[in-house]
Amino acid sequence: MPSLVGSHTRRQQMQPTQNNQHPSRRHRWHLAEALPWVIAVGAYFVFPDYLAFGTQILITIIFAISLDLILGYAGIVTLGHAAYFGTGAYAAGMLSAHLGWNEPISGLVLAGTAAAVMGWISGLVLLRYRGLALIMLTLATAILLYELANTFEDITGGFDGLLGIHISPLLGKFDNDLWGHNYYWYTLTVLVIVFLAARRVVFSPFGRSLIGIRDNVQRMHAIGTPVYRRLVTIYTISAGLAGIAGGLFAQSNAFVTLDVLGFARSGTILVILILGGTGRLYGAFVGAVVYMVVEDELTKLSPEFWEFGVGLVLVLVVLFARRGLLGFITDMNELMHKARS
Amino acid sequence: MSEFLNVVISIVFDGLAYAMILFIISVGLSVTMGLMGFVNLAHGVFAMAGGYATVAIMSQLGIGFLPALLCAGVAIGVASLVLEQTLYAPLYKAGELDQLLLSIGLVFMASGAFTYFFGPDPISVQIPDYLHGQIDLGVRSFPTYRVFMIAVGIAMALGLWISLERTLIGARIRAAVDNRPMAEAVGINVNRLFKLTFALGSGIAAIGGGLAIDILGLTPNFAIQYLVLFLIVVAVGGLGTIRGTFVAALALGIIDNAGKYLWPEGGAFFIYAVAIAILLWRPSGLFGRTD
Numbered sequence: 001m002p003s004l005v006g007s008h009t010r011r012q013q014m015q016p017t018q019n020n021q022h023p024s025r026r027h028r029w030h031l032a033e034a035l036p037w038v039i040a041v042g043a044y045f046v047f048p049d050y051l052a053f054g055t056q057i058l059i060t061i062i063f064a065i066s067l068d069l070i071l072g073y074a075g076i077v078t079l080g081h082a083a084y085f086g087t088g089a090y091a092a093g094m095l096s097a098h099l100g101w102n103e104p105i106s107g108l109v110l111a112g113t114a115a116a117v118m119g120w121i122s123g124l125v126l127l128r129y130r131g132l133a134l135i136m137l138t139l140a141t142a143i144l145l146y147e148l149a150n151t152f153e154d155i156t157g158g159f160d161g162l163l164g165i166h167i168s169p170l171l172g173k174f175d176n177d178l179w180g181h182n183y184y185w186y187t188l189t190v191l192v193i194v195f196l197a198a199r200r201v202v203f204s205p206f207g208r209s210l211i212g213i214r215d216n217v218q219r220m221h222a223i224g225t226p227v228y229r230r231l232v233t234i235y236t237i238s239a240g241l242a243g244i245a246g247g248l249f250a251q252s253n254a255f256v257t258l259d260v261l262g263f264a265r266s267g268t269i270l271v272i273l274i275l276g277g278t279g280r281l282y283g284a285f286v287g288a289v290v291y292m293v294v295e296d297e298l299t300k301l302s303p304e305f306w307e308f309g310v311g312l313v314l315v316l317v318v319l320f321a322r323r324g325l326l327g328f329i330t331d332m333n334e335l336m337h338k339a340r341s
Numbered sequence: 342m343s344e345f346l347n348v349v350i351s352i353v354f355d356g357l358a359y360a361m362i363l364f365i366i367s368v369g370l371s372v373t374m375g376l377m378g379f380v381n382l383a384h385g386v387f388a389m390a391g392g393y394a395t396v397a398i399m400s401q402l403g404i405g406f407l408p409a410l411l412c413a414g415v416a417i418g419v420a421s422l423v424l425e426q427t428l429y430a431p432l433y434k435a436g437e438l439d440q441l442l443l444s445i446g447l448v449f450m451a452s453g454a455f456t457y458f459f460g461p462d463p464i465s466v467q468i469p470d471y472l473h474g475q476i477d478l479g480v481r482s483f484p485t486y487r488v489f490m491i492a493v494g495i496a497m498a499l500g501l502w503i504s505l506e507r508t509l510i511g512a513r514i515r516a517a518v519d520n521r522p523m524a525e526a527v528g529i530n531v532n533r534l535f536k537l538t539f540a541l542g543s544g545i546a547a548i549g550g551g552l553a554i555d556i557l558g559l560t561p562n563f564a565i566q567y568l569v570l571f572l573i574v575v576a577v578g579g580l581g582t583i584r585g586t587f588v589a590a591l592a593l594g595i596i597d598n599a600g601k602y603l604w605p606e607g608g609a610f611f612i613y614a615v616a617i618a619i620l621l622w623r624p625s626g627l628f629g630r631t632d
Binding site: 071077079135143148150151271274303304305309310312 | 438447456561572576614620624
């Protein structure tokens with residue numbers, strides 16, 4: 001049935017993840033989970049010249065994790081997640097530029113809070129809708145914020161960007177040096193905290209109920225889950241984390257432009273998460289690293305090849321590797337095991 | 342004539358020309374999304390391809406603007422069928438996220454490919470002399486091309502409306518939009534019908550893209566730049582209705598123009614605020630079916 005509310009074609013594609021483990025074991029740490037952290041710490045010593053780029057990758061991972069919470073776990077399809085990244089970025093930037101609030105850690109907490117409030121308010125309205133209407137509304141909300149930021153250029157800096165951000169040294173000691181050493185550690189620390197929080201959320205009973213909503217919303221209604229309230233809660237959490245990513249972005253670059261709110265940012269983060277794999281938290285890591293490294297290399301070669309290439313990869317992923325790179329690897333592993341036994 | 346009236350006429354007139362472009366490009370998207378429920382973000386690609394095809398046909402074959410426009414429409418309409426068959430068809434039963442991602446992928450690919458072949462700079466088109474200049478319509482004079490644009494838009498809306506309301510194929514399309522299983526049960530081949538409307542919608546969008554060059558400009562970014570606008574027109578109007586798309590295009594086109602004219606530094610967000618308000622009030626669009 002054609003309908004903007006779109007109760008048809010509900011998320012058949014969202015495959016349950018971690019489905020063959022006993023519930024009491026799912027949340028336990030696996031040895032393999034140390035791998036991304038070993039790589040992140042190792043990268044500091046192996047690529048000392050690329051730490052500013054590494055910081056941007058870590059920020060993107062945080063942003064992608066925030067999207068995974070709503071898209072991968074709760075099944076909320078959004079084309080406007082940059083709204084919260086941008087809110088956090090402008091909050092952190094304007095705190096410093098207008099109020100002289102230069103202390104980074106409290107600034108980051110406030111950025112996350114501002115974005116969470118924005119997420120809560122917009123979520124209260126948006127999450128009453130589903131399907132295409134929801135997609136269009138998230139998209140329009142983000143663009144509305146973009147145009148508002150463009151209009152009120154005396155406080156946001158408008159098209160020219162927000163100047164005058166001066167972040168104090170971290171803990172009074174570690175400045176944002178030219179090579180980004182300190183900010184790499186700062187961002188990595190924030191990522192660890194964000195990741196632990198996200199992991200805690202998705203393995204909690206609350207997180208399980210989100211997966212239930214994603215996979216079969218009628219049944220969750222039937223067993224008495226307050227679906228709307230759960231969705232608003234996770235949307236608020238996700239917006240807050242996106243705001244933290246945005247705040248880090250503003251602090252590390254000491255500059256905010258309108259494109260933190262742009263459609264391209266909403267689209268890119270969606271592509272990154274899909275590429276890595278949704279509903280598994282680590283998809284955010286794989287997607288962000290692969291996407292940003294390949295982008296960096298290919299745009300040096302030719303921007304139009306990159307654009308064509310990312311489109312092609314997206315089409316191929318949708319048609320052949322629907323669960324992203326991580327899902328693809330898991331599937332291959334299972335095939336190998338089957339072949340061996 | 343009073344200054345105030347003059348401003349109002351300018352806003353409405355330019356808004357109308359803009360609205361007709363929105364309508365011509367979006368109408369195919371509305372009908373195909375209504376028929377298949379396919380979330381297609383790549384519709385603007387057909388308009389963009391139509392624009393480039395028009396320019397290429399004019400320079401290669403040395404024919405005039407209007408014949409080239411028709412050739413481009415036919416070529417893109419046929420080409421879109423290949424795309425539909427190979428990429429879209431496998432995903433009709435998939436979730437909206439998959440459809441959305443596939444079509445975003447297509448937009449990126451098209452943008453990259455057109456940049457490679459035509460370069461990143463804006464391309465202009467040689468419109469014939471009789472469409473240049475101003476035309477006096479009694480009240481005051483207007484730019485001829487925009488008058489032509491409005492006439493084409495209204496003619497197209499009438500033509501499409503008559504063929505949807507007064508022909509057998511139109512009746513079949515309406516039946517399939519309203520209730521697909523029932524339409525199939527009475528022997529309507531919805532898949533074939535869909536291919537027909539898809540090709541027709543893409544062809545019309547291609548013509549719209551060619552017509553739009555002189556007003557909106559044409560770069561390889563066209564499909565990304567206007568993606569949101571076309572989708573909003575369709576969503577606000579309601580899926581699968583020509584009347585809805587027409588009214589939505591008119592309203593958004595004129596509001597957008599008024600906003601930009603009266604408040605140049607901030608008028609761009611009017612159209613999104615209005616679109617959000619309408620969608621919150623009627624999630625299925627102004628004329629969409631609420632079931």
